[in-house]
Amino acid sequence: MSFLGLAHCSLPPQAESLRQEVREFLAGALAGRGAAARAQSWDGFDPEFSRSIGARGWIGMTWPRRYGGAERSALERYVVIEEMLAAGAPVSAHWFGDRQTGPLLLRYGTEAQRVSILPAIARGELFFCIGMSEPDAGSDVAAIRSRARRVPGGWELSGAKVWTTNAHRAHSMLGLFRTAPEAAERHAGLSQFLVDMRSPGVSVRPITDMAGREHFNEVRLDQVFVPDSALVGTEGDGWAQVMAELAYERSGPERYLSGVQLLLELVRAAGPAAGERARVAVGRAVASMVTLRQMSLAIAGMLEAGANPAQEAAIVKDLGTAFEQSLPEVVHELLGVEPDRAADTDLGRVHAVLLELAPCFSLRGGTREVLRGIIARGLGLR
Amino acid sequence: MNETRALLGETVDRILRDAVDDRLLAGAERDEWPQALWQTVVESGLAGVLSAEGAALGAGWPEAFDIVVAAGRHCAPLPLPETIACVWLLSAAGLEPPGGPVALAATSDEDMRLARDGSGWRLAGTAARVAWGRRATHAVLTATVGAERFVVCAAIADGLVSPGENLAGEPRDTLAFSGAAVAAAPLPAALAGVDTRALGALMRAAQIAGAVQAVLELSVSYANTRRQFGRPIGRFQAVQQSLAVLAAEAAAARMAAEHAFFLVASGGRVEDAAAIAKIRAGEAAGRAAAIAHQVHGAIGFAREHRLHFLTRRLWSWRAEFGAETAWADRLGRDAVARGGDGLWPWITGALSGAHTAETET
Structure with a gap:
């Protein structure tokens, strides 16, 4: 039991010159993007923006060149994505392929899958x-009921997925399906498949969130045929593959930067003559942010070194989401004004946006309770 | 981690773990001085890790971090972190470290006045709640004369010591000087903003990181052995979730303090580093102590259990050399001065240790 594995990591000089390059590009590309839009970096779906950064080699940048990558380090990628998030760039379109599907295919995919898919992801x-959650399988992923049945030449997929971000505008899904009936070992018999979203039998229905936004969906699969070549990795090993995928999902700077626009607007509005209460609140937030950033960087360093920091990533996500969720509360404490989406200040609008967004921070990618269970297992308590 | 660092880290952990038991700690609260342990610490080169001799052996801030964390983890009843910091400050100003235990006095120019006297210097004023004042041979402080900042080294024997203590029974004494002859030298330009309060905060943050780690270890071990309702209490999800929060706080305190030492080593502002570390480690100290006591139940509240050696220190240390609020005010002032456009470049630049990358706005 030790978290000394979270070793301090500093960025190499080439990562810092890359930062300036990214910053200059974003200053031009995002000019005129409003504060409320910046505050929803993840919800910003902009294929043209994704293609433009793909052209600069900033998607799949750690992947081998033969798969369209740039063979840069995980720390250089870290710099690119933290700059994107801090600037509030619309990263949603390419995000899942870059963060999860690409690395997963690199690790488990066939050569044909890599050659046909990775370069297109990298081009933006x-x-x-990601087809993981189902109506009766949220935190309990192993409870999924969507099935893959062997048919001549491939598989037939049936079932329903929910909370599937971007299902209505993504080209493909990487989905988890049951290929053998649930047995005593619940984690056995799961497999991952690539699904073309235009396949006959796929239907997508938006699920409107509480603020009226449409970003996630219910996906129904009714006898959808996929060829043998759509199986990713080994039949029956889906659980282990999905767990590896979640380690990528839990380790990045997006786990503490979702609220950064609110802090920036608070500092902007407070101004250099800010009173003591505002200064103390901002000072505490800066100390937390610097610490979380170093913790997150430490994980990037561990991934770069080939380690699997599942427990450490759970710690960073738990602390990071708690920090993100504290920021709307800080602003409420300081200003005490009614939240208003049509407020006449950037700070007011961003506050309203984040209040309605913040509950999902500690749900998506593993709930707080699940993460703390993972940490407790690391402590030897279960 | 390189070999020098790993070896030194293991050595200091072993020395302190073997020597500092409940009996020694109880004795320290009765004002007993563990001279043999201090001797071992000095002879092992731990107190001088940031001296020229330490540097010659390849040691520096990362090694100092490990030593101070170990001092906190084992509640070492010695002015070891203070001496390490003072030796660094004296060496940086070209003054010879005195060799014995040194106290770090966080004073303002209103508390202490330094004045020229011929070719020497004289010191007058009071330093309150100086850690280990009665046990140190010298006290180190910073003072302003004209527009210049000085490092001052005063012999304790030339002043008056009024004893006091913190919650954990560690000496926190008031030192009074009335025109004592002292050694003084100007701070190098690169360290012009450094004061002893910031250095002390940096040390306390690392000690807190060590003590929170020890609190976590004690709590997990207790949860795995204490049985209620027919099973170890650590099998209950409610207890598991609390301990997970404690583990996260331990990791955060450690990273905040380690990053602060890294910032200083890479030429960053000591005040920025101290602020980040003291704020985040101070927050962790309060949360960790509360969770540990809740998990330990009644026995953790009893004098016979060792938890209080750690938690009473955590409550004192988080307030010494400035509490979270004071440091947050200072860091927050710098943040609002930079504005919304300057904040992120500051975080990824100077506060990251990447000094060339910050684009001033």
């Missing part, structure tokens, strides 16, 4: 969604 032309 092929967008993925």
Whole structure:
């Protein structure tokens, strides 16, 4: 039991010169993007923006060149994505392919899958969604009931997925399906498949969130045929593959930067003559942010070194989402004004946006309770 | 981690773990001085890790971090972190470290006045709640004369010591000087903003990181052995979730303090580093102590259990050399001065240790 594995990591000089390049590009590309839009970086779906950064080699940048990558380090990628998030760039379209599907295919995919899919993701032309949760399988992923049945030449998929971000605008889904009936070992018999979202039998219905936004969906699969070549990795090993995928999902700077626009607007509005209460609140937030950033960087360093920091990533996500969720509360404490989406200040609008967005921070990618269970297992308590 | 660092880290952990038991700690609260342990610490080169001799052996801030964390983890009843910091400050100003235990006095120019006296210097004023003042041979502080900042080294024997203590029974003494002859030298330009309060905060943050780690270890071990309702209490999800929060706080405190030492080593502002570390480690100290006591139940509240050696220190240390609020005010002032456009470049630049990358706005 030790978290000394979270070793301090500093960025190499080439990562810092890359930062300036990214910053200059974003200053031009995002000029005129409003504060409320910046505050929803993840919900910003902009294929043209994704293609433009793909052209600069900033998607799949750690992947081998033969698959369209740039063979840069995980720390250089870290710099690119933290700059994107801090600037509030519309990253949603390429995000899942870059963060999850690509690395997963690199690790488990066939050569044919890699060659046909990875370069298109890296160009910012092929967008993925993730088919994991189901109506009766949220935190309990092993409870999924969507099935894959062997048919001549391939598989037939049936079932329903929910909370599938971008299903209505992604080209492909990487989905988890049951290929053998649930047995005593619940984690056995699961497999991952690539699904073309235009396949006959796929239907997508939006699920409107509480603020009226449409970003996630219910996906129904009714006897959808996929060829043998759509199986990713090994039949029956889907659980282990999905767990590896979640380690990528839990380790990035997006786990503490979702609320950063609110802090920036607070500092902007407070001004250099800010009173003591505002200064103390901002000072505490800065100390937390610097610490979380170093923790998140430490994980990037561990991934770069080939480690699997599942427990450490759970710690960073738990602390990071708690920090993100604290920021709307800080602003409420300081200003005490009614939240208003049509407020006449950037701070007011961003506050309203984040209040309605913040509950999902500690749900998506593993709930707080699930993460703390993972940490407790690391402590030897279960 | 390189070999020098790993070896030194293991050595200091072993020395302190073997020597500092409940009996020694109880004795320290009765004002007993563990001279043999201090001797071992000095002879092992731990107190001088940031001296020229330490540097010659390849040691520096990362090694100092490990030593101070270990001092916190084992509640070492010695002015070891203070001496390490003072030796660094004296060496940076070209003054010879005195060799014995040194106290770090966080004073303002209103508390202490430094004045020229011929070719020497004289010191007058009071330093309140100086850690280990009665046990140190010298006290180190910073003072302003004209527009210049000085490092001052005063012999304790030339002043008056009024004893006091913190919650954990560690000496926190008031030192009074009335025109004592002292050694003084100007701070190098690169360290012009450094004061002893910031250095002390940096040390306390690392000690807190060590003590929170120890609190976590004690709590997990207790949860795995204490049985209620027919099973170890650590099998209950409610207890598991609390301990997970404690583990996260331990990781955060450690990273905040380690990053602060890294910032200083890479030429960053000591005040920025101290602020980040003291704020985040101070927050962790309060949360960790509360969770540990809740998990330990009644026995953790009893004098006979060792938890209080750690938690009473955590409550004192988080307030010494400035509490979270004071440091947050200072860091927040710098943040609002930079504005909304300057904040992120500051975080990824100077506060990251990447000094060339910050684009001033």
